Structures are given as C-alpha cells and as structure tokens.
Amino acid sequence: MPPVKPYLGWFFSKILVATTETQGRRRSDFCHAKEGELLYFPKECEGEDMDAPCGCKRSLIGIETNKTTTTFKVVENGSMTVDWCAEMILPAIKELSLEAQESIERIALKQAEALLHIAGRYRAGTILERRGERFLRRTERRPGTKAR
Numbered sequence: 001m002p003p004v005k006p007y008l009g010w011f012f013s014k015i016l017v018a019t020t021e022t023q024g025r026r027r028s029d030f031c032h033a034k035e036g037e038l039l040y041f042p043k044e045c046e047g048e049d050m051d052a053p054c055g056c057k058r059s060l061i062g063i064e065t066n067k068t069t070t071t072f073k074v075v076e077n078g079s080m081t082v083d084w085c086a087e088m089i090l091p092a093i094k095e096l097s098l099e100a101q102e103s104i105e106r107i108a109l110k111q112a113e114a115l116l117h118i119a120g121r122y123r124a125g126t127i128l129e130r131r132g133e134r135f136l137r138r139t140e141r142r143p144g145t146k147a148r
Helices: 082-096 101-120
Strands: 011-018 060-062 072-081 127-131 134-137
Touching: 011 060, 011 082, 011 101, 072 082, 082 101
Parallel strands: none
Antiparallel strands: 011 072, 072 127, 127 134
C-alpha cells in the first residue's frame, strides 16, 4: 500500500471501484469482483512475483464479494470522509483477517486513506491497474493489437 499523509476529517469525491473495462490488456488480467464494487487492498504473499498466479501484487478486492480484480475505475461518489471509507472496508477485512480487532480498525483506516488519495489523483472515468505500489492509467487496446 502506498504511504500517504493522514487525511482524517477531509472530504473526498472520488473512489476506486471494480471494472471489466480494459480487461485483456495484460494476459494476467482477471475480474472476479462485481462491477462497480468498492475495493480494498489484499494481503500480499511473501516473495510473490508481480505476475504470479496469485495476483496479490496487482489486484484489489471487492468489499462485498471479497473477490479480486486487476482493473479499477475512478468514480465520483459525492463527498466521503476517510472514516466513512474505513467503515465500508472494515467488515470485509474482518471476514478475512485473524488480526486483533484494534489492529483491523487501523488497517481499514490506513487503506481508506491510501485508496481515497490514489483515486483523487485521477479524473473520474480513468481506468487503472496496480503494479505493486504503483497505480498506472490503462488505455483501451487498439483494434487488431494483442494483449501484452
């Protein structure tokens, strides 16, 4: 997760959601999350290669389905706070975690800060991919070109 400054009390207008747009640009793409689902960071495997089958270093997880996707869309979502976003993420993290309750709440808050910060750097409608801690803009494949 990229490091960010504390944004408690700030309001944000954009968030990342799951999308199938630009799927297939990379051979290692997948989208098992529900279209439009709010996303959070997965726990990463130790020593995992970027394009390994696990996908933990290039995907985000949907908060409703707890399923992963390698493509994310920046969307306008009114006015959100870090606390609101953390509360949305918290149940999903609890479901998948063995951490102490207090630790899970800190993790959700840290993830909310990072996700809102990332979404805020791009225009609504931008499709992104994740490569470790880097988030990159995706472009539509031109007709007749192969996925990389």
